[in-house]
Amino acid sequence: MPRSFLVKTHSSHRVPNYGQLETQREANSSCSACEELVGSCHPPDEEPPSTPSDPLPPWDSTSAVACISLPLLPHHGEALGASGPEPQKTSWVGPRAGQAPSVPLKDSFTLPPLLVLPTRWPPILGPDGALDKRLRAEGTPRAPGSFECIHCHRPYHTLAGLARHQQLHCPLPAGPAFTCRYCDKEYASLGALKMHIRTHTLPCICKVCGKAFSRPWLLQGHIRTHTGEKPYTCPHCSRAFADRSNLRAHLQTHAGTKKYRCPICSKAFSRMSLLARHEEVGCCPGP
DNA sequence: CTGGGGAGGGGGCCC
């Protein structure tokens, strides 16, 4: 399932304004966990309370920090728009502004969103033939058969894992939506919202250049740009990369196959972004 | 205009 389909939004998400967030970070205190890195990481003190039932969150609009809203919907599934009104609240996350629509071309769409798999799953190969760890991680049990999805019969090792999975079938069956005050995105769980809020508060700060990041591991990756560390090496040409995703993209250059093809001129591209740019420059002029 | 690297965003899963 495309990650974009896991969250609703009222508008295209934009990159947070680092400048506007600077003042918030200054008010935060340091986090010892991230202090061990080059930068500092502050737990977002504006995060919501641990329980939605807390009457007064420790933040408010006057402190210019995030907040959640709890719509009083007895059956929130209606608010999801699966069968109910509020179509303006159910628009899927689309391409960013200025970006050619490319949803049907995304890698994610080449994968069946919800596979019905046997209890003992065979290796799942992605479009490039590599083991698709995303699908495996989503449902592969260590002790198959302990818990099974009533919808697709996927086995799950833990009840928690099954519960999370079943939200894909019945999102927000009776619970409230958690809405980010910054961008109005809605999330099914408080934890997901907390994670999202970090993308606004950017609590992890590089001590070298002052740049802020939402998560410590993003900061770690950034620190490699200062240290020059490149732990990921291409097995074909021994070229090293600081980021695993970039190595993966590089491996496509060795694959010799171009997965993305222009529907008009049939020209193939190794990356979706190249195809999108190809469309933007006029091969496939839109209406 | 294309190919590719660098850097980063963001959500999911496991522990």
Added chain:
DNA sequence: GGGGCCCCCTCCCCA
């Protein structure tokens, strides 16, 4: 519930 790690994806830049 949080941290770590995974993944896909995007933008920017340069050759």
